[in-house]
Amino acid sequence: MRPHLAIITDSFREAIASRVLLLLLVLATLFLLAIVPISLRESTGEASAPVAIPMLHVGYPLFASESALPMVTKDDFLDAMLREFTDIVLGVIGIMVALLVTASSIPKTYEAGSVDLLLSKPLSRSGVFLANFVGGCAFILLIATYVIVGLWLIAGVRHGYWNQRFLLCIPLLLFLFAIYYSVSALAGVIWKNAVVSVFIAVAFWCLCFGSRAVKWLFEHGVMNPSRVVEIVATDDTIITSVPFGFGADTFVWNQVGNNWTPAFVASDEARHLRFMSGPVKQTPLVYDPYAKQLLQLTAVSVSPTDGRISRGIVAGRREDGWQQTVWGIVPDDMTDLLVTSKGRYLVAGPSGLFVAKPKTDEPPDDQRDDTSEEPELSPSASSIGPDDWPAFQSIAIDRRDDSLVVVTAQQLIRYNVNDEGRYVRGGSGSLKSAQPRRIAICGSSIAVAAAGGKIELYDAQSLERQSEFAPHGENEVTQLVSSSDGRWLAALYNHQQLWLCDAQQQQPIAADVWRQGDVSAISFMPDNRLAVATAYNHVRAYRLDPLTADTRFDPTLTTPETIYWYVVTPIYTVLPKPGELGDMVTYLVTGKRTLQSPPDGDVRPAEKLNIWQPVWTNLVFLAVVLGVACFYVERKDF
Amino acid sequence: MSSDAIVEVHDLYKTYRDGLIRRRRIDALRGVSLRIGRGEIFGLLGPNGAGKTTLIKVLLGIVRKTSGEASLMGRAVGDRRSRMRVGFLPENHRFPQHHTGNSALRHFGRLSGMPFSMIAERAPKLLKMVGLAERGDSPVKKYSKGMQQRLGLAQAMMHDPELLVLDEPTDGVDPVGRKEMRVVLERLKGEGKTVFINSHLLQEVELICDRVAILTDGVVRREGPIDQLTQTSQAESTIEVRCEEEIVRAALDSKTILRVEPRGGEVLAITVSAADQTAIDRCIDELRCAGVSIVSLSSPRRTLEDAFLEVVRQQAAGQGPDVVDAEVVS
Numbered sequence: 001m002r003p004h005l006a007i008i009t010d011s012f013r014e015a016i017a018s019r020v021l022l023l024l025l026v027l028a029t030l031f032l033l034a035i036v037p038i039s040l041r042e043s044t045g046e047a048s049a050p051v052a053i054p055m056l057h058v059g060y061p062l063f064a065s066e067s068a069l070p071m072v073t074k075d076d077f078l079d080a081m082l083r084e085f086t087d088i089v090l091g092v093i094g095i096m097v098a099l100l101v102t103a104s105s106i107p108k109t110y111e112a113g114s115v116d117l118l119l120s121k122p123l124s125r126s127g128v129f130l131a132n133f134v135g136g137c138a139f140i141l142l143i144a145t146y147v148i149v150g151l152w153l154i155a156g157v158r159h160g161y162w163n164q165r166f167l168l169c170i171p172l173l174l175f176l177f178a179i180y181y182s183v184s185a186l187a188g189v190i191w192k193n194a195v196v197s198v199f200i201a202v203a204f205w206c207l208c209f210g211s212r213a214v215k216w217l218f219e220h221g222v223m224n225p226s227r228v229v230e231i232v233a234t235d236d237t238i239i240t241s242v243p244f245g246f247g248a249d250t251f252v253w254n255q256v257g258n259n260w261t262p263a264f265v266a267s268d269e270a271r272h273l274r275f276m277s278g279p280v281k282q283t284p285l286v287y288d289p290y291a292k293q294l295l296q297l298t299a300v301s302v303s304p305t306d307g308r309i310s311r312g313i314v315a316g317r318r319e320d321g322w323q324q325t326v327w328g329i330v331p332d333d334m335t336d337l338l339v340t341s342k343g344r345y346l347v348a349g350p351s352g353l354f355v356a357k358p359k360t361d362e363p364p365d366d367q368r369d370d371t372s373e374e375p376e377l378s379p380s381a382s383s384i385g386p387d388d389w390p391a392f393q394s395i396a397i398d399r400r401d402d403s404l405v406v407v408t409a410q411q412l413i414r415y416n417v418n419d420e421g422r423y424v425r426g427g428s429g430s431l432k433s434a435q436p437r438r439i440a441i442c443g444s445s446i447a448v449a450a451a452g453g454k455i456e457l458y459d460a461q462s463l464e465r466q467s468e469f470a471p472h473g474e475n476e477v478t479q480l481v482s483s484s485d486g487r488w489l490a491a492l493y494n495h496q497q498l499w500l501c502d503a504q505q506q507q508p509i510a511a512d513v514w515r516q517g518d519v520s521a522i523s524f525m526p527d528n529r530l531a532v533a534t535a536y537n538h539v540r541a542y543r544l545d546p547l548t549a550d551t552r553f554d555p556t557l558t559t560p561e562t563i564y565w566y567v568v569t570p571i572y573t574v575l576p577k578p579g580e581l582g583d584m585v586t587y588l589v590t591g592k593r594t595l596q597s598p599p600d601g602d603v604r605p606a607e608k609l610n611i612w613q614p615v616w617t618n619l620v621f622l623a624v625v626l627g628v629a630c631f632y633v634e635r636k637d638f
Numbered sequence: 639m640s641s642d643a644i645v646e647v648h649d650l651y652k653t654y655r656d657g658l659i660r661r662r663r664i665d666a667l668r669g670v671s672l673r674i675g676r677g678e679i680f681g682l683l684g685p686n687g688a689g690k691t692t693l694i695k696v697l698l699g700i701v702r703k704t705s706g707e708a709s710l711m712g713r714a715v716g717d718r719r720s721r722m723r724v725g726f727l728p729e730n731h732r733f734p735q736h737h738t739g740n741s742a743l744r745h746f747g748r749l750s751g752m753p754f755s756m757i758a759e760r761a762p763k764l765l766k767m768v769g770l771a772e773r774g775d776s777p778v779k780k781y782s783k784g785m786q787q788r789l790g791l792a793q794a795m796m797h798d799p800e801l802l803v804l805d806e807p808t809d810g811v812d813p814v815g816r817k818e819m820r821v822v823l824e825r826l827k828g829e830g831k832t833v834f835i836n837s838h839l840l841q842e843v844e845l846i847c848d849r850v851a852i853l854t855d856g857v858v859r860r861e862g863p864i865d866q867l868t869q870t871s872q873a874e875s876t877i878e879v880r881c882e883e884e885i886v887r888a889a890l891d892s893k894t895i896l897r898v899e900p901r902g903g904e905v906l907a908i909t910v911s912a913a914d915q916t917a918i919d920r921c922i923d924e925l926r927c928a929g930v931s932i933v934s935l936s937s938p939r940r941t942l943e944d945a946f947l948e949v950v951r952q953q954a955a956g957q958g959p960d961v962v963d964a965e966v967v968s
Contacts, residue, residue: 006748010734017736113732117793119700120726120803121749122718637654637701 003123004131011105011135012142020101024143032150037061040074040159078161082151083589086169087582090147091176096202098143098177099184102136103198106188115638126630133185133626137178144173168588179578179618180205182625189629189636205578212579215572222560228533231523232285232294234318238531238539238553239263239294240521241285250285250294252322253539259555260537263322264294266314270324273299273309283337289526290343293317297337297347300326313337313345313356328358330381338397338404346384346404348395353385353404353415353423384422386415394439396446398460399484405446405460407436412446412463429463432456438477442503443486449477455491455499457506467506471499479521483528488544490530492522498532500544512547514540536561576621577614587611643709644801644832645674645697650706652692652856666692668856669706674849676800679823679833681847683840683946689856690836691729694805697834698726711800722751725794729805729836731786733778739765739789740774743796750797757796764792769818783810791819801832808842820846844868844942852946854953860945867945875912878933879925880904889928890921905933 015021039059056077059066069077108114109132118128148170156162180201187200230241240260241250251260264285283297293315300312311334315327327345334349337356345356357380390413392406404415404423416426433450440447445466446458453475457466472493479492482503489501490511498519500511513519513532521533529541529550539553557565652667666689674680684690695701696708699716713720733742740761747757765774768788773781781789787810794802808816816839823833823846837843843850844864851861860867874896879886883898886908894917897909912918922932940948 003749003751006745010745013741014734014736108734111732113728113730114734116695116700116726116728117731117733117746118749120698120721120724120728121746122722122751123749124718638695 003121004127007128007131008135008138011132011139014105015101015139021139021142024097024101025146028143028147028150032147032154035151036154036158038158039066040077042074074159075161078155078159079163079590082155082163082166083586085151086148086166086173086589087585090144090169090173091582091585094144094147094173095177095180096205098140099180099201100198102139102181103184103188103201104194105136106132106185107192107194107197110189110192110633110638112638119638125633125636129185129189129629129633130626133178133181136181136185137174140177140181141170141174144177145170148173163589165588169585172584172588175615175618175622176578179576179622182622182629186625186629186632189633208575208577209579211568211572211575212577215568218560218564218568223536223564226561227536228521228539230285231521231531231533231539232287233523233525233531234287234294235289235292235526238525238541239285239287239322240533240537240539242537250322253553257556264296264314264316264324265322266324270298270300270314273302283335286337286339288315288339288343288345290339290341291317294322295327295337295339295345297330297334300329308332312359313347326359328356328380330354330356336395338395340397340402341399342402346397347381348385348392348404348406350391352383352389354381355384355421356381386423386425388425393436396439396441398441405439405441407431407439407448409434409436412439412448412458414460414463427461427463429458429465432465432468438480440480440482440489441486442482442489445486445489445503445506447480447482447489447491447503449480449491451476453477453493455480455489455501457489457503469499469501469508471508472497481522481524483524483530483544484526485528488524488528488530490522490524492519496520498522500530500547509544510547513542514538514549573617576618578618580614584611584615642676643673644676644678644711645672645680645834646707646709647672647693647697648707650693650696650708651704652689652696652701653704666856667696667703667706670853670856670858672851672858672861674832674834676832677827677830678849679827679835679847681843681850682834682836682853683838683843683850683942684853685950687855688853690853691805692856693853694726694803694834694836698724698803722797723800725797725799725802727787727790727794727802727804727807729809731790733786733789735777735779737778738775739770739778739781742778742789743793746793747796752797760796760798764795765789767795767822768792769815784812784815787811788815788819791822795826799831801834802826803834803836805836806838807835808837808839816842840941840943840946850942852949854950859949859953864942868940868942875910875918875921875935875937877908877910877921877925877935879906879908880931880933881906881929885928885930886925889924889930894921 037060039061041057041059043055043057044053053070054073056069056072056074057066058069058077109118109128119125148167152163152166183204184197184201188194188197191197226242228240229243232239238253239250249262250264252263254261286295288295295313295315297311298314299309300314301310302308303310310329311332312329313327314324316322316324330347331349331351331354333351334347334354336348338346338348340346347354347356359380390406390408392408395404395406397404402417403426406413406415410431411428412431413428414426415423418424431448431450433448433452433454433456435451436448437451438449441460444460446460446463448456448458450456453470453472455469455477457468458464459466472495475493475495475497477491478494482489487502487504489503491499493499496519497517498511498513500509501507502509513534515534518534519532523531525531525541529543531539531541533539537555540549541551542548543550648671650667650670651665654664654666656662656664670689670693682690682693692701696703697710697715698721703715708715710717710720711723737745743761743764744757747761762771762774765771768791770785770788770792773785778786778789787807791804791807794804808819811819820842826833835843835847847864849861849863850867852859878901881904883906886898886906887895890910894910895908896911899907901907910921912921918935922935925932
């Protein structure tokens with residue numbers, strides 16, 4: 001071990017003698033001293049302002065300047081700054097400088113005249129190479145530690161922001177450097193030339209960056225627009241919707257063509273209307289099993305006089321080729337659409353609970369005969385809600401008795417139907433968790449998904465809490481669904497993990513579905529099978545007792561999709577992903593696994609941080625490159 | 639292979655392959671066999687490209703043999719345990735430029751696995767031995783070629799090895815330095831160390847070495863003690879006598895007398911053909927019987943350089959180059 005330590009320490013000696021270490025330490029010190037005077041001051045905005053907006057004032061006394069950032073806290077600002085600095089400045093520029101500084105070390109070692117002296121000593125050739133490699137890494141470790149600890153101390157002492165996780169960026173930066181340095185070292189051993197060594201390392205960086213860029217382009221240009229974010233199971237088929245700008249585009253499975261066929265397509269006027277009305281919060285599709293039609297709450301008309309946009313229900317039937325027509329108009333602030341066991345359409349929003357009526361007084365079954373009429377401009381809905389209708393977060397209907405359960409910020413409230421068909425409060429219970437987001441009725445239980453990734457089960461009658469689960473840390477639940485037999489509960493988290501629970505036993509079950517972790521939508525089918533969307537636009541139906549894949553809805557790949565799956569993805573998978581360690585930096589600094597939480601009610605998955613895959617692939621790559629280099633030096637005649 | 643041999647090589651081949659597409663085969667060693675005993679100073683001679691450095695690198699495991707057997711201190715070449723007892727001074731070696739003489743010795747001492755205490759003890763002594771005691775704190779990059787050679791010798795001796803392998807040790811060293819190096823080597827020999835020298839400088843080798851081998855084109859052409867190699871192939875002796883030339887010619891067979899040259903006064907130098915000591919004795923007896931007074935008797939010898947050049951000339955006349963062109967090696 002002593003001889004190898006001698007090589008490692010000699011790398012330091014060389015760096016010190018060449019004054020590179022000193023130069024880098026001086027530059028780092030100057031940088032740290034330059035950021036020490038930066039001041040951060042939080043305020044609640046101008047006193048005269050009608051609404052108090054939290055502001056962060058960032059000042060730099062050297063230039064007597066101060067900038068105000070609205071809606072930003074000091075911690076958020078420091079989070080972002082440390083993350084970006086580590087990811088971009090240290091992770092790109094710093095690594096490049098480090099490669100330039102260390103590039104000559106290994107080629108020098110293997111130059112004729114130097115290598116003979118080394119190899120005549122009782123050392124293994126691989127040991128000499130690895131000791132040289134570790135020596136270069138140790139040098140960078142020293143610099144990275146100095147800068148990261150310096151930043152951490154400045155953030156802590158100067159601004160009271162002590163984030164110990166940030167210190168984990170030291171080994172991460174070292175790891176990132178080791179990946180590039182391994183390539184540089186291999187080139188250095190083979191060609192014994194520092195310039196070639198740097199050139200190969202930079203070319204490798206470009207290759208990694210290029211493969212990532214191409215993958216990003218394919219994902220955002222081709223794949224993500226086709227990602228299923230919502231599934232609705234009808235009696236005999238599957239309907240999906242994908243995000244596409246304003247509202248959702250909807251498709252039905254075409255068994256003959258083995259693809260997704262557009263369905264429930266809005267007219268050009270309706271699309272134009274939605275475009276004019278701005279991004280519309282995507283309301284879920286609802287299937288009415290009684291009238292056998294697909295429904296959605298959306299913007300349906302605009303007033304020619306004042307430009308007011310009316311909200312209504314659009315519907316489509318299979319017999320009509322799922323053509324979308326306006327069924328009726330509802331009050332503008334309606335957010336949720338529910339179908340009762342009697343085929344009534346209830347709409348709920350902040351202003352109350354209403355039963356929607358078709359735009360004529362005829363029953364819904366005859367609606368299809370009136371599709372040519374212009375929609376009414378005034379709502380045709382009757383209030384059936386209680387007088388004490390609360391500001392609710394989520395609402396669900398129990399089709400066994402058409403009772404409603406709503407969840408407010410602090411309470412779970414049940415509303416029963418009285419003899420007159422109106423809803424009256426039937427009971428309430430307190431919530432354990434604050435900020436409930438979603439609710440689902442699951443047999444004799446009510447599931448509530450709250451902020452922070454918790455799922456709580458309450459008794460449907462007593463509204464007493466029964467159990468609580470937090471299977472995926474603080475990741476948020478984006479979809480919560482239950483089977484019609486009341487046995488199964490399924491939740492989709494924003495990092496695209498599926499969670500399953502036997503609600504009767506109140507026991508989670510293993511959710512070993514195909515491409516778990518890449519799930520983008522879930523829904524229970526009428527026969528209690530679970531439909532799961534993965535791999536962008538693939539849907540599989542699973543029986544849950546036990547979990548077995550039952551039916552596949554795998555569309556034929558288009559040419560861009562084929563290129564993505566069989567060219568772009570394999571190349572990207574094989575190549576290491578040093579650039580994506582930035583996701584790990586974000587995770588280390590913030591502790592979050594997603595870039596952002598989806599807005600409340602948004603069924604789209606949040607953009608996931610790719611945290612561990614780059615670590616593993618890079619580790620494998622590092623091991624392979626070092627292995628190849630060791631094999632080369634072991635076999636080479638010097 | 640015998641156990642008292644420090645280096646033993648038998649039928650050793652080394653073939654380099656060069657080029658990517660039309661791979662050339664270069665036979666650097668072609669069936670080399672030699673043996674170096676413990677305590678010997680052994681010289682390896684040969685022209686440029688003869689395979690001398692390749693042979694040394696094979697022995698030290700820096701280059702892998704193609705076939706044959708080679709052992710270093712009883713262990714197969716390449717074994718790290720045998721390298722622990724070997725000191726090596728490579729040709730055109732290059733010390734890391736950030737070192738001073740002292741720090742370089744410490745570094746190479748640590749690479750040899752020496753404890754710090756032993757390094758601290760030996761480094762100053764060795765620097766003094768090679769004449770660099772005053773320059774120990776100077777940067778290596780400011781050393782002259784000769785000083786770098788001396789430092790190289792010191793690092794090779796740092797861990798007190800049993801075998802010293804020196805590749806062109808006097809390259810760039812001035813005459814004073816060469817003399818000092820000879821003293822060091824003789825001292826090492828006195829300590830029972832074995833020294834393997836590879837050098838172009840034949841006079842140095844002749845002065846230092848017990849035995850030499852002459853290698854050309856990857857083949858050992860001659861090997862043996864210096865005396866044996868410098869013996870002339872046709873034995874001649876010169877007898878200086880004090881008498882008339884006619885008396886000499888009458889006393890000796892005309893075939894025996896090769897030349898008669900006057901040396902001044904009455905002294906004649908008679909060069910006679912005498913294959914061995916018996917023939918010389920017989921000439922002396924016959925001259926004495928004829929009443930010839932013997933002044934001196936001498937047998938002229940060749941220098942090592944003569945012997946070396948003779949081998950090189952013979953090889954050049956009898957064999958072509960060893961680079962086999964245009965043979966694609968799979």
